[in-house]
Amino acid sequence: MPQLDIPCIVMRGGTSRGPYFNAAHLPEDLDQLAQVLISAMGAGSPLQVDGIGGGQPTTSKVAMLSPSQDDWAEVDYFFAQVHAEKPEVDFSPSCGNILAGVGPAALELGLVEPQGDVTSIKIRNVNTDSLIEAKVETPAGKVNYQGDARIDGVPGTAAPVILNFMNVIGSKTGKLFPTGKPIDVIDGKAVTCIDVAMPMMIGRAEDFGLTGYESREEVDANEALFALIEPIRIKAGEMMGFSNVAESVVPKVGLLASPRAGGAIAARYLMPWKCHPSYAVTGSICTGSCVLAPGTVAEGLEHLSDERPLPLKIEHPSGAIDVVFDYALDNGEFYLKSAGLLRTARKLFAGSVCIPDDVWPAN
Numbered sequence: 001m002p003q004l005d006i007p008c009i010v011m012r013g014g015t016s017r018g019p020y021f022n023a024a025h026l027p028e029d030l031d032q033l034a035q036v037l038i039s040a041m042g043a044g045s046p047l048q049v050d051g052i053g054g055g056q057p058t059t060s061k062v063a064m065l066s067p068s069q070d071d072w073a074e075v076d077y078f079f080a081q082v083h084a085e086k087p088e089v090d091f092s093p094s095c096g097n098i099l100a101g102v103g104p105a106a107l108e109l110g111l112v113e114p115q116g117d118v119t120s121i122k123i124r125n126v127n128t129d130s131l132i133e134a135k136v137e138t139p140a141g142k143v144n145y146q147g148d149a150r151i152d153g154v155p156g157t158a159a160p161v162i163l164n165f166m167n168v169i170g171s172k173t174g175k176l177f178p179t180g181k182p183i184d185v186i187d188g189k190a191v192t193c194i195d196v197a198m199p200m201m202i203g204r205a206e207d208f209g210l211t212g213y214e215s216r217e218e219v220d221a222n223e224a225l226f227a228l229i230e231p232i233r234i235k236a237g238e239m240m241g242f243s244n245v246a247e248s249v250v251p252k253v254g255l256l257a258s259p260r261a262g263g264a265i266a267a268r269y270l271m272p273w274k275c276h277p278s279y280a281v282t283g284s285i286c287t288g289s290c291v292l293a294p295g296t297v298a299e300g301l302e303h304l305s306d307e308r309p310l311p312l313k314i315e316h317p318s319g320a321i322d323v324v325f326d327y328a329l330d331n332g333e334f335y336l337k338s339a340g341l342l343r344t345a346r347k348l349f350a351g352s353v354c355i356p357d358d359v360w361p362a363n
Contacts, residue, residue: 135276
C-alpha cells in the first residue's frame with residue numbers, strides 16, 4: 001500500500017521541536033487530524049520510533065499554520081500536543097516555545113512576506129484566542145537563523161525572535177483566578193489556580209516535599225510526587241471549569257521556591273506528568289503573573305524590584321528564562337498589559353512526512 005506524503009518544516013522553536021504544517025495540507029476534522037498526527041509523530045510508543053517525534057513532551061509537538069481569520073492577525077497558529085506513550089493528541093493547550101518558530105515558519109511557507117531587515121508578524125493563537133507579535137530577522141528577504149542570542153536549555157547561539165504577548169489573561173477560562181480566589185486549599189495543599197497564557201495550578205515546592213531546586217531527572221524519578229499531585233491537579237482543573245482533566249495536560253503544574261541565583265523566583269514546571277527540562281514560555285508568563293499578583297502562593301518567596309516594565313527572571317533546571325512584564329496593580333487587582341520574551345528558532349528540515357495511506361483515506 002502506498003504512503004501519503006505531507007509537506008512540512010521541522011523546526012526547533014525555543015526549547016521545543018516539532019513539525020510545522022500548512023493547515024491546508026491537513027484534514028479539518030479534529031478526529032481525523034488527530035489520527036494523522038498520531039501516525040506522523042509515532043505516538044503510542046515511548047521512543048516514537050515509527051514517527052518523527054522525539055520521545056519527550058518537548059519534542060512531540062505540532063504547529064499548524066494558516067492565513068488568519070482575525071482582523072488584527074496575519075497568521076493563525078493551531079497547536080497540538082501529541083502524547084509519546086499513548087496514541088492521543090491534546091488540542092487544548094498552547095506552546096510558547098513552538099510559537100517562537102511560527103514567525104520563521106510562516107515566512108518559509110510563504111504565508112507572509114518579509115518586510116525589510118526585521119519582519120513583524122501578527123499571530124493569533126487559535127487554542128487560546130490570544131494575540132502575539134513576533135519579530136523575525138529577515139535581511140535580504142530571507143529568514144536569518146544565525147546570531148548571538150542565547151537561551152538556557154539550547155546549546156549555542158542563534159538569531160533572536162522577539163515575542164510580545166497580549167490579551168492573555170483568562171486564556172481558557174476568561175478569568176485571572178478561575179476559582180475566584182488567589183489561593184485554594186485542595187487535599188490540605190495551598191495552591192493558586194491561575195490562567196494567564198496557560199492555565200496552571202501553582203504551589204510551593206516545600207508543600208509537596210521538594211526543595212524547588214531539583215534537576216529534571218530528580219523530579220521525574222519521584223513517583224510519589226506525581227502520585228500526590230495528580231488527584232489535586234484533577235480537582236483543581238474541575239474547580240477551574242474544565243472537564244475530563246485526567247485526560248488533558250491542562251492545567252499544567254508549577255512548584256515554586258525562593259530564588260538562589262539572582263532571579264525573582266525558582267520554579268519547576270510539570271507538563272504535567274514529567275518535568276520540563278527548562279521552562280515553557282506560556283508557563284513563564286503564567287508563573288510570573290502568579291508572582292506579581294497579590295495574595296498568591298508566591299507571596300514571601302519572590303525577590304522583585306520596582307522597575308517598570310519589570311524584567312522578571314524565573315530560575316529553572318537548565319538556567320533561567322526572562323520575561324518582561326508591563327503590568328499595573330490597582331486596589332490590589334493585577335492588570336497585565338503585555339509580556340515579552342526573547343526566544344530563538346532554527347529550521348532543521350524541510351520536506352514531507354509520510355503516513356500510511358489508509359490513515360487518511362479521503363484525502
